[in-house]
Amino acid sequence: MNYVWANKKHDELSKQGVIFFHSKIEFLENHPCKLYKIDEKFGNIYDHTHDYFQIWYVLKGEFLHSVNRKKYKMVQGNLFVIPPFAVHRVEIVPGKQMQIIGCEFLPHFINDRFGQFPFSKDFFDFAYLEHFLVDENEIIPKVALTGSNDLEVKKLLEEMYEEYTTQKPYFELLLKGNLLKLLSLIIREYTKESMPGMDVKLHKYRHVIAKAVEYIHNHYQEEIRLEQICKLAMLSKTYFCYLFKYFTGKTFNEYLIDLRVRKSTELLLLSDLSITDVCFWVGFNDPTYFSRIFKKHTGVSPSYYKKNAMKE
Structure with missing residues (x-):
């Protein structure tokens, strides 16, 4: 990053009483990306900014996110993406729990050519960040993830968190791969038309479908009938099937198989x-x-797979 430009921006914001978080302090040495989890005990973070991108996804509970002096209630399944040097704040709701999984990264983690200002649009990787590199008054302070995208985003972030905390060989390659996919999924949500009442529907039924999915994973070895799952979810068969497909991207039978x-x-x-x-x-x-069914899904028979999948 061009630190002359960054330090000038830092000085301007400091005069306005804005707290500045610098990557040289916040990031581990030689690691341009980090993952973490926090809860309500972390406390409020008043007007602040940073020289890196920040993604927060709500795993549980709620909190308030403010951009341009407007407050937005963030609930389970919501996220935000804040670009470098944008001012925002986070406030805990008294008496409410929250659990956040956060991902922060420097632009050059995507591509070294992001290290130069101004950014250029003449190379492919710019597409991953151009939707987020906007003026402060154009920042989208809250995204309600929908359908299978929500489950996929949560899965990607959990995998990234695991890789970052264990730091097994080649973990940075896996982090970058997941980050690119994560940004692609978020961009899809950015480009969707907003749907009235979507937040309410997501918040009301997400945990119901999550419980159904959990049950399937715990009992897939047994005979599981759709009627049985609908009864556990306390939903009609028609509405459960609609919600299950909406959240997972698959029908109940497709998911189980x-x-x-x-x-x-x-x-x-x-x-x-x-x-x-x-x-x-x-x-x-x-x-x-x-x-x-096995051949339909994998392209080969079970016997062929068993003999050849690990064969040198």
């Missing part, structure tokens, strides 16, 4: 179980049907 096939690939690779045993272990009751 996809999960069982993924689990079967793990068992075929990592165990000595026969194909028939794997079939029954993951919840399929008919080996012929299992083989047909």
Whole structure:
């Protein structure tokens, strides 16, 4: 980053009483990206800015986010993306819990050519940030994620958090890959037309579908009927199917079969179980049907997969 330009901007904001968080202090040495989780005990952060991008996703609870002197209530499934040097604030709602997963990164983590000001639009990676590099009065202070995008964003951030905290070999490559995908999903949401009442619907039913998905993951080896899940969710079959497809991007049956096939690939690779045993272990009751579904999803038969997936 051009630190002459950055320091000048810093001086201007400091005169206005704005707190400045500098990447040289906030980031680990030689790590241009970081992940963290915080809760309501973190406290308020009054007018402040930073020389890096900041993404906050609400895992639980609520808080207030202010941009341009306007307050926005952030609830589960909401996020914001704040570009460098934009002034904003975060306030805890008294008596309310919150849990945030945050991702912060310097522009050059996407591409070294972002290190020069002004940014140029003549290279591909600019597309990942141009939607967020806007004037302060054009910042979108709150995005309500919808459908399968919400689940995918949460999954990506959780994976990034795990990689950052464990720092296994090549973790930075995995961080960058997930970050690019994360930004792409957020850009999709930026370009959607707003839908009246969307926040209310998301907040009301997200936890219901999340519980249903959790139940499926815990009981996929058993016989699971749609009627049984609808009863647990206390929703009609028609409305549950609509909400499930809306949040996961798949029908109930598609989701269950996809999960069982993924689990079967793990068992075929990592165990000595026969194909028939794997079939029954993951919840399929008919080996012929299992083989047909497996080939439809993977392109090869279970026996071929077991013999060749790990073959040198």
